[in-house]
Amino acid sequence: MEPTNTVRDQILEHAITLMMLRGYNGFSYRDLSELVGVKTSSIHYYFPSKDDLVLEAVNQYSNEILGTLSSIDASLPADQKLGKYTKLFGRTLGDGDQICLCGMLAADIEALPDNVRAAVQAFFKANESWLAKVLAQGVKERTLHVNGKPENAARALYAAYQGSVLASRLFKTKARLEDVEVSWKVSK
Template sequence: MNTPSPVRSQILDHAVTLIMLRGYNGFSYRDLSNLVGIKTASIHYYFPSKDDLVLEAVSSYSDEVLSSMNAIGDTLPADAKLSKYTKLFGKTLGDGDQICLCGMLAADIESLPDDIRQAVQAFFKANERWLTKVLMQGVEEGTLAINGKPENAARALFAAYQGSVLASRLFKTKARLEDVETTVKVVR
């Protein structure tokens, strides 16, 4: 089994953070070299191009987020699942200065190569599929209320989550994120 190089992992970790803070066009290998303490040529050894690095960052980030989503217990009621999902988005905000990596890249979509665009789209679709299942469960249980088809509601809800992290960053508050969850919960 190949163990990733600590330097490669540091480069990738810093790249993820920089993308979440600044987007695709907001960082360079020079920024990474300063953060990791290596020459830019060393970064090219691990990631020959910025596109290679960003694609790996999307893959790593997606794997982590989707794994966290899938770890939300199947036996929980839908409203509890949605609360846990909201907390995942809250973790993304960190200190309130970063947003979802794939949401940030979606804003840069016109400057992204096709393979990164497809990876970002796959992340969005995976979240929307998961939310569709949760919304359908919630309607059946009576814990969540939606208008229209669950697939459409899931897309709208995911868009609301993505927008809420932008607004939360802008206003330096997680309240915007928490507001999204309450829009689909049934009041008892």
């Protein structure tokens, strides 16, 4: 994430990081107040409830990730696009102890309000849609291997990426993530 100046931005940045490390129930406003150096009442000023904070965090995270996806050069071959996507997931892992924010929240889905659930689902669908287009391109170019429809394969591939970050965190290695990309490429 980019460096931030405002208290509100700092709260969001720390909230995103804490959720990527600990999940929805793994942090409190007290944790944020210590990290940002403000009273919890100041956090409530910007985000009256934790659900308000989490929804804004999901929206900000989604905008950043989806913005990065849209900046990938459309003229690249599909296998190179997939490589850039894998690197994006690798950055999400940080030092190997973080998980995609929306992936982490998906594990807590029953504890989330409907508006946060919808935002997490929209994030998943946007990634799956982007991957479906890349997979369809890869089939045409013969650079990626796909069984069945690209839309179905994209859901499986996205699930594999999300699962790989869990395994990467568990085993403290990004190799699990790299294995996902390799399994979809056509050997030359």
